[in-house]
Amino acid sequence: MENITRLLFLFAALSAAAAYWRPGLENQPYCAIDNRCCKNREDDCSHRILDTICYCDEFCNRSRTHDDCCPDYEEVCLGIVPPPPLTRQPCRHHNDFYEIGDKRQDNCNTCQCIADENNPNGGRWSCEKDECLMSDEVVNGVSRAGLGWRARNYTQFYGKKLQDGIKFKLGTLPLTAETQRMVPIRYEKDIAYPNNFDSRTRWPQFISPIVDQGWCGSDWAVSIASIASDRFAIQSNGAERMILSPQSLLSCNRRQQKGCEGGHIDVAWNFARNEGLLDEECFPYTANVTRCPFKPRGSLIQDGCRPAVRRRTSRYKVGPPGRLDKEQDIMFDIMESGPVQAVMTVYQDFFHYQDGIYRRSPYGNNRYQGLHSVRIVGWGEDYQGKYWIVANSWGREWGENGYFRIARGDNESGIESFIVTVLADVTEAQRK
Numbered sequence: 001m002e003n004i005t006r007l008l009f010l011f012a013a014l015s016a017a018a019a020y021w022r023p024g025l026e027n028q029p030y031c032a033i034d035n036r037c038c039k040n041r042e043d044d045c046s047h048r049i050l051d052t053i054c055y056c057d058e059f060c061n062r063s064r065t066h067d068d069c070c071p072d073y074e075e076v077c078l079g080i081v082p083p084p085p086l087t088r089q090p091c092r093h094h095n096d097f098y099e100i101g102d103k104r105q106d107n108c109n110t111c112q113c114i115a116d117e118n119n120p121n122g123g124r125w126s127c128e129k130d131e132c133l134m135s136d137e138v139v140n141g142v143s144r145a146g147l148g149w150r151a152r153n154y155t156q157f158y159g160k161k162l163q164d165g166i167k168f169k170l171g172t173l174p175l176t177a178e179t180q181r182m183v184p185i186r187y188e189k190d191i192a193y194p195n196n197f198d199s200r201t202r203w204p205q206f207i208s209p210i211v212d213q214g215w216c217g218s219d220w221a222v223s224i225a226s227i228a229s230d231r232f233a234i235q236s237n238g239a240e241r242m243i244l245s246p247q248s249l250l251s252c253n254r255r256q257q258k259g260c261e262g263g264h265i266d267v268a269w270n271f272a273r274n275e276g277l278l279d280e281e282c283f284p285y286t287a288n289v290t291r292c293p294f295k296p297r298g299s300l301i302q303d304g305c306r307p308a309v310r311r312r313t314s315r316y317k318v319g320p321p322g323r324l325d326k327e328q329d330i331m332f333d334i335m336e337s338g339p340v341q342a343v344m345t346v347y348q349d350f351f352h353y354q355d356g357i358y359r360r361s362p363y364g365n366n367r368y369q370g371l372h373s374v375r376i377v378g379w380g381e382d383y384q385g386k387y388w389i390v391a392n393s394w395g396r397e398w399g400e401n402g403y404f405r406i407a408r409g410d411n412e413s414g415i416e417s418f419i420v421t422v423l424a425d426v427t428e429a430q431r432k
């Protein structure tokens with residue numbers, strides 16, 4: 001009869017899922033209370049535990065499970081020191097442990113700790129496998145290679161995907177046959193060019209500041225507005241010194257254009273020519289497509305701009321855009337009338353540029369690429385060779401205070417393959 005009772009206890013304990021006493025109870029002394037361990041079967045050799053009884057006799061250990069042994073039976077009576085309790089921490093990363101469902105970032109990729117079907121107590125990391133904008137391979141490779149420029153790990157780019165960098169830090173759509181038909185301009189002037197020329201020192205007050213396009217593929221609009229600003233100031237000799245806003249193009253030039261997902265430069269230049277642009281004070285850049293304030297008559301007042309000190313009543317317009325493709329013609333045009341637009345090919349390593357003369361490196365992703373419109377403000381030459389000085393649109397924190405230098409004369413990254421020049425329409429201001 002007693003045998004049966006004890007077997008029943010055994011069954012009850014077995015059916016409990018954990019097959020252990022309730023947490024906390026196992027750390028208390030039982031057999032250790034009177035240090036009494038008994039041979040064979042001795043039902044008095046027991047202790048109360050919860051509303052039942054545990055035993056410190058050898059009988060408690062006679063089956064393969066010994067669930068009616070007191071929790072400290074093995075340790076006290078058999079001298080077996082139990083292993084430390086198993087803490088279930090399924091995923092690990094460096095010295096940190098994670099539970100099922102926890103997430104962590106690995107640069108631009110999210111990793112989640114998921115249950116491992118092969119290991120009931122464990123988990124494993126399931127990670128996105130996208131290419132990231134910032135790459136250790138580029139940072140380390142370029143620094144070691146001595147290419148004439150240095151690469152940097154930019155905090156503002158870290159954690160972003162390469163595809164988002166290409167889409168939202170650039171923004172020039174592929175050049176169409178229509179774009180390629182832009183009128184070519186040839187000067188072929190046989191003159192001596194200076195070794196160094198910088199619009200910022202030639203026209204100190206007239207060169208517009210570096211813009212940060214944000215996470216909006218608006219380089220096409222930013223470069224056009226900046227170049228138009230510079231040229232209005234230069235051609236009017238300071239009479240029309242204002243900063244033109246890329247927002248006019250982003251919000252109003254919607255036909256054939258994709259806003260923050262890119263634009264065609266010829267379409268945009270033609271819009272600046274036919275419709276005109278507003279200045280930053282009137283219509284500031286927001287890195288987003290917003291409602292267009294343009295009214296049909298093309299007058300600044302009607303568009304909602306305050307009259308203020310402007311010398312004109314109509315929007316700022318430019319002449320027809322023209323295309324340059326010879327190094328010396330590009331230099332001549334900059335010296336004569338100011339910064340020009342260039343469309344370059346951008347590979348992953350370019351995003352890391354810190355300083356020096358950029359040349360495409362073998363590091364990083366060399367397949368995935370995009371077109372980028374930038375503003376060439378001058379050129380120079382040093383012991384490393386000839387270069388262009390170019391304004392980028394990723395803020396002043398990037399590169400050389402927002403600028404970069406790139407090898408000149410051998411079409412590095414296509415920088416000399418599509419250069420656009422234009423004249424500002426300063427006639428209205430001059431009439432006044």
Ligand SMILES: *[C@@H]1O[C@H](CO)[C@@H](O)[C@H](O)[C@H]1NC(C)=O
Binds near residue numbers: 061065066
């Ligand atoms: C029971 O105790 C003996 C020592 O007395 C030990 O060798 C054996 O492994 C134990 N059995 C179980 C199932 O714990």
Ligand SMILES: *[C@@H]1O[C@H](CO)[C@@H](O)[C@H](O)[C@H]1NC(C)=O
Binds near residue numbers: 139153154155
């Ligand atoms: C790059 O910067 C991020 C933080 O901005 C940092 O977590 C990461 O370890 C850096 N990578 C390298 C290669 O220095």
Ligand SMILES: *[C@@H]1O[C@H](CO)[C@@H](O)[C@H](O)[C@H]1NC(C)=O
Binds near residue numbers: 287288289
């Ligand atoms: C841009 O506009 C969209 C839609 O109006 C909005 O959802 C988004 O938050 C805006 N982004 C920024 C950066 O203002």
Ligand SMILES: *[C@@H]1O[C@H](CO)[C@@H](O)[C@H](O)[C@H]1NC(C)=O
Binds near residue numbers: 345411
């Ligand atoms: C310059 O480079 C671009 C892009 O790499 C290429 O498409 C173009 O044909 C090149 N132009 C010249 C004149 O070599």
